[in-house]
Amino acid sequence: MADQKPTHTQKDSHYATLRRQFRDQKAGGAPQAERASRPPVSGTPAPEGLIRLYGLHTVRAALDNPARKIKRMLVTKNALDRLEITNTDALPFDVDIVEPRAIDKETGSEAVHQGVMIEAQPLKAQSLKALQESPLLLILDQVTDPHNVGAIMRSAVAFGAGAIITTARHSPQESGVLAKAASGALELIPHVEVRNLADAIAELHEIGFITIGLDSEGPLELENTMSKGRIALVLGAEGKGLRQKTRETVTHLARLDMPGAIKSLNVSNAAAISLYAAQRFLSSKD
Known part of the structure; x- marks a missing residue:
């Protein structure tokens, strides 16, 4: 008896599996099933009077703004390099070099922080x-x-x-x-x-x-x-x-x-x- 050809449904399922595997490999992370098993982290409130800002572009702009009063930074080694900060001791606020999960605990795991977060005072509104x-x-x-x-x-x-x-x-x-x-x-x-x-x-x-x-x-x-x-x-x-x-x-x-x-x-x-x-x-x- 001749070999049966795969049905359209079987083909679609096979291609869907390949696409999922490709996305997982491209993202450089664990398979979807494994990632989905990790519960999201909700984060913690910022200290009173401060806000949390995160992301490379956001933090770089805040660092370059003399009106922005920064109190603390959490940053990974990779993000520190991308921000082109070579001497954290020269910064006028506390800097902690951490792993990404430490930032997740503060911002929540849904925040795309790219390895850096700062706590700062809000900017003053103008008239x-x-x-x-x-x-x-x-x-x-x-x-x-x-x-x-x-x-x-x-x-x-x-x-x-x-x-x-x-x-x-x-x-x-x-x-x-x-x-x-x-x-x-x-x-x-x-x-x-x-x-x-x-x-x-x-x-x-x-x-x-x-x-x-x-x-x-x-x-x-x-x-x-x-x-x-x-x-x-x-x-x-x-x-x-x-x-x-x-x-x-x-x-x-x-x-x-x-x-x-x-x-x-x-x-x-x-x-x-x-x-x-x-x-x-x-x-x-x-």
């Missing part, structure tokens, strides 16, 4: 008065997801925004998650917290800003709302968008022109596109 000379600002109306806020900070730095303005309530505070998503940008852009966003927008109007609220159903295209002077872009919370009071206070409500079937974007993507458009406009008017 609106410090923004008099900034040509481009970004305002977040109760955007709560730290991943989104971190990604927005990264775009804001990339496109030359002078600061990010957030509400004191219903906005994420500095954290390892936010800082990791910002990939160093947390240290590079001023952050202003305001109690009343409508009052802050009105104050920006008084010092020469036009404020443009992004709304998927805005009556104008974004490019048609820009004018000479200074621009503050206003983006709303995930799902809810801009609050009614904010919509009534901004100079213009505008939409991103999207010819496709989907007419709205994740807030971090919308921020990047609108920042690019605003920076291009401002540069063309120099």
Whole structure:
């Protein structure tokens, strides 16, 4: 009797096994079954008054920021080399060279710390008065997801925004998650917290800003709302968008022109596109 050919189901199972083995080998770790048997580590609270920041880009930016007051560092030998730190005794804070699991115990095993963590004081928020000379600002109306806020900070730095303005309530505070998503940008852009966003927008109007609220159903295209002077872009919370009071206070409500079937974007993507458009406009008017 002729040999039976493997069925499609058998082939699919075989290929799935090969793919899993390839991923395990590429990751350089134990097989999936073994890794899955290890329970996740939840981490411990940071000391009072301090936050924990982790990841190579995040920590490097914090080390380079004279305004960041660092109290302690946990770092592996490999991460120390990648950070190009040759003399830990010269650093003005305690440094412990440890194994990765020691950092897991502090941050939790879900944190992608890349072998380094610091404990530091939060940065001091600035006032609106410090923004008099900034040509481009970004305002977040109760955007709560730290991943989104971190990604927005990264775009804001990339496109030359002078600061990010957030509400004191219903906005994420500095954290390892936010800082990791910002990939160093947390240290590079001023952050202003305001109690009343409508009052802050009105104050920006008084010092020469036009404020443009992004709304998927805005009556104008974004490019048609820009004018000479200074621009503050206003983006709303995930799902809810801009609050009614904010919509009534901004100079213009505008939409991103999207010819496709989907007419709205994740807030971090919308921020990047609108920042690019605003920076291009401002540069063309120099």
